[in-house]
């Protein structure tokens with residue numbers, strides 16, 4: 001694996017005394033999807049900040065493409081630029097990230113720092129705004145935006161730098177389900193485009209959806225395990241130990257499920273969320289066929305509604321582009337899908 005970021009024996013203590021990371025070693029491959037998970041206070045944000053060169057280890061080293069990232073190395077103008085151009089950081093709290101008078105200024109800020117020509121910078125800013133669907137907000141001051149809109153702008157302000165590594169701290173926090181879906185799609189699309197995507201989260205379904213490689217931090221700030229999302233999510237004992245699940249929480253199908261509608265030119269179908277059951281053995285009962293059908297109907301209905309909305313949305317988009325032929329077919333799909341709704345309801349009524 002071509003490691004782009006490497007941490008070796010990294011410990012960090014705030015003010016030299018409050019422990020936040022203890023001897024963490026890990027390597028992140030170029031083009032990987034990598035997630036850091038752990039309970040509150042385990043050190044996820046600190047680790048991400050250390051990887052992003054925002055704070056520096058008390059012990060151990062961090063390197064980027066074989067160059068040590070330290071207070072000293074970042075004082076060298078050449079390396080500072082090399083590193084900042086290539087590694088972008090999206091803070092959990094967008095208010096920390098956004099400080100310009102307008103959204104457009106926010107998106108232009110990074111390219112300007114890189115001394116990019118005005119025209120190219122504006123082209124990038126507009127391309128990113130279009131991708132994130134925030135063009136209509138371009139003249140607004142960031143403080144006059146909702147949390148989800150701010151998050152898009154914060155991500156946009158990093159994307160205009162076109163970094164090869166993106167570090168996201170708790171990217172789905174505070175977002176509504178639709179925006180969370182959008183974000184998951186975006187992370188996958190960025191990764192598909194070759195970016196290394198690293199995130200800190202305690203959203204277990206997110207790591208499943210991304211099929212990320214996962215580093216698990218313990219509450220003592222150790223690296224407890226590194227493995228695939230599937231391996232980690234199946235390891236109940238580990239998740240209980242690090243306090244990411246407890247006896248009464250379980251994920252099941254719909255509750256932990258987000259369906260991705262891709263607005264990007266690819267679609268992933270393997271978004272299964274592994275089931276994490278911590279239900280006591282005696283409460284477990286085999287599902288009979290009717291129960292299974294009930295679950296399936298719920299699932300089909302939910303996705304049918306989502307699909308219907310997407311057909312409609314695309315019909316409107318095609319219509320706006322003057323492609324009435326496509327708009328007509330998509331509208332017919334929307335109407336047919338809407339009709340299916342009553343059939344699902346009828347089947348569910350029969351099962352009651």
Ligand SMILES: Nc1ncnc2c1ncn2[C@@H]1O[C@H](COP(=O)(O)OP(=O)(O)OP(=O)(O)O)[C@@H](O)[C@H]1O
Nearest residue numbers: 014018019020038039040041042043044045046047
């Ligand atoms: N600015 C700070 N000053 C002092 N201690 C801090 C500071 N930030 C974090 N810590 C401490 O460092 C440890 C790790 O914190 P960190 O924010 O990295 O955890 P986290 O896993 O990101 O938590 P959360 O899930 O709540 O975001 C915690 O014990 C925390 O109290």
Ligand SMILES: [Mg+2]
Nearest residue numbers: 044045046169
């Ligand atoms: Mg945190």
